[in-house]
Amino acid sequence: MSTIREVAKRAGVAVCTVSRVLNNSAYVAPETKERIEKAMEELNYIPNELARGMFKQKAGIIAILVPNIKHPFFSSLANHIEQYLYEKGYKLMLCSTAGDVEREKAYMRFFESNMVDGVIMAVSNIEKEYYENFNKPIIMLDYFVNDNIPLVVSDHKTGGRLAAQEFINNHCKYVVHLCDEGMVNDVISYQGHLELERILHENNIKTRKVEIKWNTFDFLGFKNLAQTILEYYPEIDGVMCADIPAVAFLNAASSLNKKVPDDLAIVAYDGTYITNMQERKITTIMQQFEKFSKTVVDILIKKINKEPVENINIRIPVIFEKGDTT
Amino acid sequence: MSTIREVAKRAGVAVCTVSRVLNNSAYVAPETKERIEKAMEELNYIPNELARGMFKQKAGIIAILVPNIKHPFFSSLANHIEQYLYEKGYKLMLCSTAGDVEREKAYMRFFESNMVDGVIMAVSNIEKEYYENFNKPIIMLDYFVNDNIPLVVSDHKTGGRLAAQEFINNHCKYVVHLCDEGMVNDVISYQGHLELERILHENNIKTRKVEIKWNTFDFLGFKNLAQTILEYYPEIDGVMCADIPAVAFLNAASSLNKKVPDDLAIVAYDGTYITNMQERKITTIMQQFEKFSKTVVDILIKKINKEPVENINIRIPVIFEKGDTT
DNA sequence: TCAATATATGAAACACGTTTCATTACGCGG
DNA sequence: CCGCGTAATGAAACGTGTTTCATATATTGA
DSSP states (O other), X not given: OOOHHHHHHHHTSOHHHHHHHHHTOSOOOHHHHHHHHHHHHHHTOOOOHHHHHHHHTOOSEEEEEXXXXXXXXXXXXXXXXXXXXXXXXXXXXXXXXXXOHHHHHHHHHHHTTTSXXXXXXXXXXXXXXXXXXXXXXXXXXXXXOOTTSOEEEEOHHHHHHHHHHHHHHTTOSEEEEEEETTOOTTBTTHHHHHHHHHHHHHTTOEEEEEEEOXXXXXXXXXXXXXXXXXXXXXXXXXXXEEHHHHHHHHHHHHHTTOOTTTTOEEEEEEOOGGGGSSSSOOEEEEEOHHHHHHHHHHHHHHXXXXXXXXXXXXXXXXXXXXXXXX | OOOHHHHHHHHTSOHHHHHHHHHTOXXXXXXXXXXXHHHHHHHTOOOOHHHHHHHHTOOSEEEEEESOSSSHHHHHHHHHHHHHHHHTTOEEEEEEOTTOHHHHHHHHHHHTTTSOSEEEESOOOSOGGGGXXXXXXXXXXXXXXXXXXXXXXXXXXXHHHHHHHHHHHTTOSEEEEEEEXXXXXXXXXXXXXXXXXXXXXXXXXXXXXXXXXXXXXXXXXXXXXXXXXXXXXXXXXXXXXXXXXXXXXXXXXXXXXXXXXXXXXXXXXXXXXXXXXXXXXXXXEEEOHHHHHHHHHHHHHHHHTTOOOSOSEEEEOEEEEOOSOO
């Protein structure tokens, strides 16, 4: 690997002149420039981004922390984020916790080590105190930490309302909804569940909340769970849950000879490609991954550049997509 | 952000002594060490990995190039690779080409800039000449470039044979198989298709190869394609293709009132979680993602450390998993 | 007791680009 | 012809951690 010094030597100039050519940052005589470019070409010179980053105090890398990249939700998210980051000249570092808090902490520590310029937290299971002294631009998805940390969420309250409305339209009497184990108030998507319950109760529809560990996304487990729930509570005629368990319910209903949507209305939440991959299209509350991702990246980059961020708390609309399961 | 110099000052020692404590690399008196650790603690010191990497000429990052992280094949792969890299002390940079050759080239150039220590190429659409002067440890998945570049593949030939056997067992007469557009001899998975054809022809079974752009993975497109194929060639009674189109065929068969497996035998190739997420379990030739990933990482790290790699050309067995579609 | 070795620490060079400051040359207005 | 602004380039410092080499003290063995 050749260095800028070798290029300078070959071109018969000082290193700073080469640097100026590299960055197009100051006057360089056309013939000098040409000579330098020729030297770079001949030496197959590629600037050392580590050295560059070192001086600039910027690595050009943004990290995303997810529980698991296999899950279609996070792979869709990462997909759009990487696309948009590329346009913005950033690279994406993919970090997964795999449900291990120690790993999450280790990554958090690493994030502060100047190797990344900012962090997108698509999961968080550590104590909030960890964020107090955290010294890097950061943005949270769907999880409120404190008023200083930007937060981007989907409009889950509306999502819950849209789902509720659909169950009402379907004349459901008893709706089960699956939410993540340990989902608390600071997890914004929980508000969708609260809103669903609130509206359904207002309409004299019974609800049942079942907690699951959705990150694990063991489909057969979901299928068993769905079957168990439908057998144990035969009155259930509506279900709202994430895409994958929604598919499990669809399958379980078929096994139990329950007609969808007449005996069981299914509303999936999220809208990954999974909901399209079934024989019947599942009615879905869709999060807008692309819009979401762009917003996240835009805010984070502003933070990195120390530009003011007018709105630190952004809500992205959800889209209701009617399928064949309601 | 505090630096090693500030820590040194506070502890009343030279910077190199602090470095020694950081790296545990030489004698440091216990009480000095303690003083330094206290200073690090008080200043909340976190070493600058950029500076470290700069000296060591190692960033501790490995890049993976994929066409698209959304696709379950690549997200499963990335998942396992990230897991294993983490254990080995490396971080993962996620780079997607999105089918754009220019982007691929841009990433290739970036890979040489010292920001990553090695590259996993899970896709490659550039000319092979690009690899001649490529100056970084690299490993190819499923694509042969030249004899100097390590290659890890699944045993597709056996995969093709297992699929063929299954069609024979199902007494199929006419088997369609979908393969990637522009799939050439250097794409190793193509050998699975060749082997499938060879054995089927030996057994007087007709075959038809259909080329698709699987990277796009537009499910509805696949569904239409499947439907068209089944309508246009009603004699077709067997299909081998990747997981997602396999699901499309399953759905199309159902729409056309073709019984699976009696009227149509389906063998999916890859074995992502998708094949489990259907009402019927799809018979699958499974690639062993975890084993595959570990092999890839092990070889690449050896390359990075300039250790000898005994076998530069590794074949990972596939596993036949019988489902309800054959 | 003296040499040899182990322990402990610091100064300075290094990795590689970038930027600031200084310097030289040139052209132009007055 | 002087002074000033602009063009063009270089020397040197910088960013941050690591390592080599040098130095000094303490301990061990003969």
